[in-house]
Amino acid sequence: MADYFAEIAELLGKQKVNDTDAKCKEALAAGIAPLDIIQKGLAEGMKSVGDRFQAGELFLPQIMMSAKAMNKAMETLEPLLKGDNSASAGYVISFVQEGDIHDIGNRLVSTMVGANGFTVKVLGTDVPNETVVEEAAKAEADKLLIVGSALMTTSMLGQKDLMRLINEAGIRGKVKCMFGGAPVTNEWIAEIGADGTAENASAAVDMAKKLMC
């Protein structure tokens, strides 16, 4: 089983768009759960691509092709993700911070949270804080969760401003705030006065349930 994960990660790292998708389909046919394929194969592959980019071994066009491979495989896997859809667990506003276009992880978290009974409004990428606050203020739901992502140390700083704006708007009492993305740590969450973070999509579902119960 582990071979499938390593092979998928390697194909993605070599920017093999169609072969990555084909290997995911093979893994599915072998009975491997879609979430495991995503987290142990594709996400690990992207992590390694990031490390190699940082080490100067890969360049932007290659990262873009790896992201394309990830997105194509996600088109196959996303519809197969199943969760507990029995009741509405709450209303979620999901977005990627202003200045940031990295949407792979946010899409994954939004899909998984949605597959687990939450109603998810996806605002997309490069979203100004003012838009998030407006959406939160006008939401009529009594359970409201903000799921924000930032992949860059620069865009992550916007999360601190967002917490300030939420407080100033007087809506902190009705909004729980979960932030994630590679640079986000528990220390950062404590510093900005948010409610939680999660390392990956399934941990994000657990945290969302915990915050909304």
Ligand code: HCB
């Ligand atoms: Co991009 N990029 N990139 N990039 N990129 C990063 C993020 C760097 C860390 C790479 C590096 O230097 N090592 C770096 C940021 C450095 C920094 O600030 N510290 C970087 C940079 C600098 C840039 C550009 C500025 C490069 C340039 O133009 N010179 C540019 C930025 C453009 C912009 O946003 N304004 C850029 C562009 C790109 C693309 C377009 C080529 C592509 C994005 C494609 C897309 O998303 N549609 C890209 C990619 C793919 C990456 C890396 C390689 C992978 C990111 C990724 O998809 N990971 C990334 C390296 C890295 O992260 N190590 C690199 C896989 C997903 C599954 O993981 O962490 O996003 P995730 O999400 C997880 C997890 O965090 C959690 O669950 C998810 C699922 O498991 N989670 C949450 C996420 N959100 C959550 C919210 C919650 O509430 C809870 C949990």
